[in-house]
Amino acid sequence: MSxxxxxxxxxxxxxxxxxxxxxxxxxxxxxRCAEQYRKEGAFPSPRQLLEVPLGEVVVVQGVVDIQHExxxxxxxxxxxxxxxxxxALDWEDSSSVRDAYExxxxxxxWGALFFTLARMGAVSAERTARRLEAVLRFWDPLECAxxxxxxxxxxxxxxxxxxxxxxxxxxxxxxxxxxxxxxxLESAAKRMERxxxxxxxxxxxxxxxxxxxxxxxxxHRQVLADPAFQRERLTMLDTPSFxxxxxxxxSELLEKLYDWDHELGLQ
Amino acid sequence: MNGGPAVxxxxxxxxAGGQASGPTVQGYNVPGRNPDSRMPWxxxxxxxxxxxxxxxxxxxxxxxxxxxxxxxxxxxxxETSIGRASLLLPDERQLRPDITDITRxxxxxxxxxxxxxxxxxxxxxxxxxxxxxxxxxxxxHFTGGTDFHGEILIRFARGQYIWRLEWRTxxxxxxxxxxxxxxxxxxxxxxxxxxxxxTDLSVEELHQYGGWVEKAVxxxxxxxxxxxxxxxxxxxVIDLVGxxxxxxxxxxxxxxxxxSTGARQPPAQGGGQVIPFPTRPxxxxxxxxxxxxxxxxxxx
Numbered sequence: 421m422s423x424x425x426x427x428x429x430x431x432x433x434x435x436x437x438x439x440x441x442x443x444x445x446x447x448x449x450x451x452r453c454a455e456q457y458r459k460e461g462a463f464p465s466p467r468q469l470l471e472v473p474l475g476e477v478v479v480v481q482g483v484v485d486i487q488h489e490x491x492x493x494x495x496x497x498x499x500x501x502x503x504x505x506x507x508a509l510d511w512e513d514s515s516s517v518r519d520a521y522e523x524x525x526x527x528x529x530w531g532a533l534f535f536t537l538a539r540m541g542a543v544s545a546e547r548t549a550r551r552l553e554a555v556l557r558f559w560d561p562l563e564c565a566x567x568x569x570x571x572x573x574x575x576x577x578x579x580x581x582x583x584x585x586x587x588x589x590x591x592x593x594x595x596x597x598x599x600x601x602x603x604x605l606e607s608a609a610k611r612m613e614r615x616x617x618x619x620x621x622x623x624x625x626x627x628x629x630x631x632x633x634x635x636x637x638x639x640h641r642q643v644l645a646d647p648a649f650q651r652e653r654l655t656m657l658d659t660p661s662f663x664x665x666x667x668x669x670x671s672e673l674l675e676k677l678y679d680w681d682h683e684l685g686l687q
Numbered sequence: 688m689n690g691g692p693a694v695x696x697x698x699x700x701x702x703a704g705g706q707a708s709g710p711t712v713q714g715y716n717v718p719g720r721n722p723d724s725r726m727p728w729x730x731x732x733x734x735x736x737x738x739x740x741x742x743x744x745x746x747x748x749x750x751x752x753x754x755x756x757x758x759x760x761x762x763x764x765x766e767t768s769i770g771r772a773s774l775l776l777p778d779e780r781q782l783r784p785d786i787t788d789i790t791r792x793x794x795x796x797x798x799x800x801x802x803x804x805x806x807x808x809x810x811x812x813x814x815x816x817x818x819x820x821x822x823x824x825x826x827x828h829f830t831g832g833t834d835f836h837g838e839i840l841i842r843f844a845r846g847q848y849i850w851r852l853e854w855r856t857x858x859x860x861x862x863x864x865x866x867x868x869x870x871x872x873x874x875x876x877x878x879x880x881x882x883x884x885x886t887d888l889s890v891e892e893l894h895q896y897g898g899w900v901e902k903a904v905x906x907x908x909x910x911x912x913x914x915x916x917x918x919x920x921x922x923x924v925i926d927l928v929g930x931x932x933x934x935x936x937x938x939x940x941x942x943x944x945x946x947s948t949g950a951r952q953p954p955a956q957g958g959g960q961v962i963p964f965p966t967r968p969x970x971x972x973x974x975x976x977x978x979x980x981x982x983x984x985x986x987x
Contacts, residue, residue: 540767541766
């Protein structure tokens, strides 16, 4: 954190506690949010925000939250608020509700980080740019905490977290840059924001080898690895399907590779 | 001495006495154990086992988008937009698969390693697949996952035995797990590993796991991740402080050591450590047939 800055990170109080207590608090918050959304078409801000002490750990992914009994910040459980909102609204229009919820809370530090990591909906260039820009806006306060993301015992700095979670965006969209993560993310976000379909295509093709490497059980590797094959298949995608891969996110590309692998197997 | 305590696993939250509470908890009763029995010690730690195995799945498939540990299908569809959540029947929305891998379009149900677990797992996997596949708009349908197996050695605080969590996907979509322990009391995990004396475990299976871990480790290295190295061993260190698990095992250990059973107090310094262990070279022979689930006799 830059010296002289007084930024501190604030998180909603309903995200702190043991797993069970957070679950209960989040359920109440979900009902409250659903109520207001139903009446006014908008989500309420959290009633109480608490300052996170410098260096305190925030759990940002459920799969590494192995110790449910420890009281800790459980940012990943924002997904349960959304779930309770959906439930209260009887699962109608879940995409619109989700997008509205995200739009509201991208304006907060906690929402910016949560939605950047959650990658809900289509992981498009445009949506990712918005998410990254939100994190960048709140970079200083977010630097105050440490994060549990991939490994249960190893808390990371914001920078390390962003490399782990959004490294794919930097590799795809600002590959030539070195240096501070913040700068690389800024560059990637700008490019993603104004990317044309052809720009996205180029970024995807650049990232395909990385996705292929991650798919160790793909059966038709030789065909799948051919850029001509990839380009041909990508250009055939309809708009919603292309949108899902347009950000060039590794897991989305890998999903497509498995699809194509399956289709090749059927021939 | 009348064997170990009957224990019931709890999925979440601290509980005095280690008893299950609430209708949502999955309980697996362990019958009182005959000390003369050669039956492996089977402990069903419910939530802790699920969380550990799910974590290991995420290690094995690091670039996959997957949902773990009881996220409802409606929410999974709602978050990913691969389908339409409103296509689910009302009683399907809250179904919660143990592992839902969106990228590879496979799912796994994690169950205890016995006949009942296998049957339940099979039925649940089938139900979950039907529900999920009802909603799909983008990409392939889901199928039952295969080829997911492994093990973790765990030493609990003050425990003199090394515990082993092992899992195998015995049929598509059904991953069975079991706990066993080292036959002897051992001071160190390295000794336990070298001794290789696990109840109900073959050396061949140890070799299989070594190869699997080596692969996972190599995957991690290829992503430039740092690994803890402890005197030449490579592996994972996880602090397992499941309070209920602690209570259950402490009671079980006390029973096994011949002191009064039913000790319910957790140890003053709780917790445990997942033990790193030396990698072995990958087996040159093809892996052995995944064992069918062992059936548990109803009384012994």
